[in-house]
Amino acid sequence: MAGNGVFAEIIDGDVFKYYCEGEWKKSASGKSVAIINPTTRKIQYKVQACTQEEVNKVMEIAKAAQKSWAKTPLWKRAELLHKAAAILKEHKAPIAECLVKEIAKPAKDAVTEVVRSGDLISYTAEEGVRILGEGKFLVSDSFPGNERTKYCLTSKIPLGVILAIPPFNYPVNLAVSKIGPALITGNSLVLKPPTQGAVAALHMVHCFHLAGFPKGLISCITGKGSEIGDFLTMHPGVNCISFTGGDTGVAISKKAGMVPLQMELGGKDACIVLEDADLDLAAGNIVKGGFSYSGQRCTAVKVVLVMESVADTLVEKVKAKVAKLTVGPPEDNCDITPVVSESSANFIEGLVMDAKQKDATFCQPYKREGNLIWPLLLDNVRPDMRIAWEEPFGPVLPVIRINSVEEGIHHCNASNFGLQGCVFTKDINKAILISDAMETGTVQINSAPARGPDHFPFQGLKDSGIGSQGITNSINMMTKVKTTVINLPTPSYTMGKL
Ligand SMILES: NC(=O)C1=CN([C@@H]2O[C@H](COP(=O)(O)OP(=O)(O)OC[C@H]3O[C@@H](n4cnc5c(N)ncnc54)[C@H](OP(=O)(O)O)[C@@H]3O)[C@@H](O)[C@H]2O)C=CC1
Numbered sequence: 001m002a003g004n005g006v007f008a009e010i011i012d013g014d015v016f017k018y019y020c021e022g023e024w025k026k027s028a029s030g031k032s033v034a035i036i037n038p039t040t041r042k043i044q045y046k047v048q049a050c051t052q053e054e055v056n057k058v059m060e061i062a063k064a065a066q067k068s069w070a071k072t073p074l075w076k077r078a079e080l081l082h083k084a085a086a087i088l089k090e091h092k093a094p095i096a097e098c099l100v101k102e103i104a105k106p107a108k109d110a111v112t113e114v115v116r117s118g119d120l121i122s123y124t125a126e127e128g129v130r131i132l133g134e135g136k137f138l139v140s141d142s143f144p145g146n147e148r149t150k151y152c153l154t155s156k157i158p159l160g161v162i163l164a165i166p167p168f169n170y171p172v173n174l175a176v177s178k179i180g181p182a183l184i185t186g187n188s189l190v191l192k193p194p195t196q197g198a199v200a201a202l203h204m205v206h207c208f209h210l211a212g213f214p215k216g217l218i219s220c221i222t223g224k225g226s227e228i229g230d231f232l233t234m235h236p237g238v239n240c241i242s243f244t245g246g247d248t249g250v251a252i253s254k255k256a257g258m259v260p261l262q263m264e265l266g267g268k269d270a271c272i273v274l275e276d277a278d279l280d281l282a283a284g285n286i287v288k289g290g291f292s293y294s295g296q297r298c299t300a301v302k303v304v305l306v307m308e309s310v311a312d313t314l315v316e317k318v319k320a321k322v323a324k325l326t327v328g329p330p331e332d333n334c335d336i337t338p339v340v341s342e343s344s345a346n347f348i349e350g351l352v353m354d355a356k357q358k359d360a361t362f363c364q365p366y367k368r369e370g371n372l373i374w375p376l377l378l379d380n381v382r383p384d385m386r387i388a389w390e391e392p393f394g395p396v397l398p399v400i401r402i403n404s405v406e407e408g409i410h411h412c413n414a415s416n417f418g419l420q421g422c423v424f425t426k427d428i429n430k431a432i433l434i435s436d437a438m439e440t441g442t443v444q445i446n447s448a449p450a451r452g453p454d455h456f457p458f459q460g461l462k463d464s465g466i467g468s469q470g471i472t473n474s475i476n477m478m479t480k481v482k483t484t485v486i487n488l489p490t491p492s493y494t495m496g497k498l
C-alpha cells in the first residue's frame with residue numbers, strides 16, 4: 001500500500017511529505033494539494049503545497065550538493081543508479097498502485113511503467129559511463145595557417161542544477177528519463193512532479209533515497225504547477241529545464257532565462273494508410289496506438305488519414321477491434337479507463353460535440369460516465385472540425401479520407417505539431433519518400449508511433465518540442481563541452497615508426 005513499509009517515512013498523517021536535504025519534510029505553508037482519483041472522483045491522496053522559500057532552500061542545497069557530486073567518480077555515480085533501479089523494481093507493486101489510483105493507469109501498464117523505469121535508469125548508468133568516459137583530442141595543424149602547436153582536449157562537464165518537470169501520463173518514467181541523465185552527468189536534480197501522479201513520483205524518489213545518494217542532490221518539490229511553476233522555472237538557481245507536457249512548455253520557453261531547454265510537448269500524430277497497406281496490421285496498430293491508456297499518450301495515433309479506396313475496409317476492421325476493447329476501472333485492467341480529470345473529459349466531449357454538429361460519422365454511440373469515456377471512432381472527419389487538428393488526449397479517434405498521398409502529407413504538415421507520424425504501405429520506397437516529406441521528429445513505417453525503446457532519439461518539430469530526448473541525447477544535452485588547450489612552444493609532429 002502507498003506510504004507503507006519502507007515508504008512509511010514519506011507520509012505524515014494523510015499528507016505526503018516533500019523531499020529536501022535528504023529528508024522528508026512538511027511544508028511550512030501548512031497547506032496541501034488534493035489529488036483526485038479519476039475513477040472515484042474523490043480525494044485519494046494529498047501532497048504538500050510547498051512555498052517559494054522552500055523552493056529557494058532546495059535550489060541553494062542543490063547547488064552545493066552538485067559541487068561534490070561532480071567530483072564523485074563516474075563508476076560510483078553509475079553504481080548508485082544501478083542500486084536505485086533495483087530498489088525501484090523491487091517496490092514496483094506499491095508504486096504501480098499509486099499510478100492506478102492517481103492517473104487511472106490500467107494495473108498491468110502501471111507495473112510495466114515502473115519496471116521500464118528501472119531498466120531506463122540502469123541503461124542510463126551504462127550509457128553514461130561510456131559517453132562520459134570518452135573525450136576528444138584535436139590538433140591545430142588541420143586548420144589552415146596552423147602548425148602542430150596546439151593540443152585541444154575536450155570533455156563533457158555538468159551544467160549544474162537540472163529542473164525536471166514531467167507530465168501526468170508517465171509520472172515515474174518521464175521523471176526518471178530526466179533524473180538518470182542528470183545524475184550520471186554530475187548534475188543535481190530538482191523534481192516538480194505533476195500533481196496527478198505526484199505520490200507515485202514521491203515513492204520513486206524514495207527509492208533513490210534508499211539507494212544512498214548524497215543529501216541535497218535530489219529534491220522533490222510538490223504543489224500546483226500553476227502556483228509554483230513560474231517561480232521554479234524562472235529561478236536563477238536553475239541551469240537547465242527538462243520539461244514534458246502540453247502548451248505550458250511553450251509558455252515556459254518564453255519565460256525561462258538563458259538556460260538549455262529540453263521540451264517534449266503535445267502531438268497530433270498522423271497515421272497514413274495507403275492502398276497497398278496490410279490493413280489488418282494497420283487496424284491493429286491504429287487501435288493500439290489510438291486507444292492504449294485511453295489515448296493519453298503524446299505518441300498516440302491522433303488522426304488516421306486513409307486512402308478513400310480502402311477506407312471502408314479499414315474502418316470496418318478498426319470498428320471490430322474497438323468493439324473488443326474493455327471499458328471500466330484501472331484496477332480491473334480494462335483497456336479504456338477514466339481520463340485523468342473532469343476538465344479533460346469535458347474538453348474531449350467538446351471536440352466530440354463539435355464533430356457531431358458538423359456531421360462526422362459516429363462509428364459507436366458517444367457514451368460518458370463521469371471521467372470514463374467509451375472508445376469512439378469518428379469517420380468522415382473534415383478539416384473544418386476541431387478534432388481534425390486538436391489533441392483530444394482521450395479515447396476518440398478521427399478518420400479523414402484522402403484521395404492522394406499529397407493530401408495526407410499536406411494535412412500532417414499543416415498541423416502546428418510535429419511529434420511523430422506513421423505510414424502503412426508494402427512499398428518501402430514510397431514509405432521513405434513519405435517519411436522524408438512528413439514534418440515530424442520521427443516517422444514509424446508499418447507500426448504505430450512510440451517513444452520507446454527508451455534509448456532511441458525522441459523529439460518533436462514545431463510546437464512539439466525543443467531538443468531531443470532518449471537516453472543518449474539526454475545525457476549529451478545535460479552536459480556542456482569543456483576544452484583545455486595545451487600550447488607548445490614549438491611545433492611537434494609524431495613520426496610514427498622511426
Ligand atoms: N512529447 C511528449 O513527450 C509528451 C507530451 N505530453 C503532452 O502533455 C500534455 C498532457 O500532460 P499534462 O500533465 O496535462 O501537461 P501540462 O503541461 O498541463 O503539465 C505538465 C507539467 O507541468 C506542470 N506545470 C503546470 N503549470 C506549470 C507552470 N506554469 N510552470 C511549470 N510547470 C507547470 C504540471 O504540474 P501540475 O500537474 O501541478 O499542473 C506538470 O507537472 C499533452 O498535451 C501531451 O501531449 C505528454 C507526455 C509526453
Ligand SMILES: O=C(O)[C@H](O)COP(=O)(O)O
Pocket residue numbers: 169170296297298299300449450451452
Ligand atoms: O507521454 C507519452 O505519451 C510518452 O512519452 C509516450 O511514450 P510511449 O510511446 O512509450 O507510450
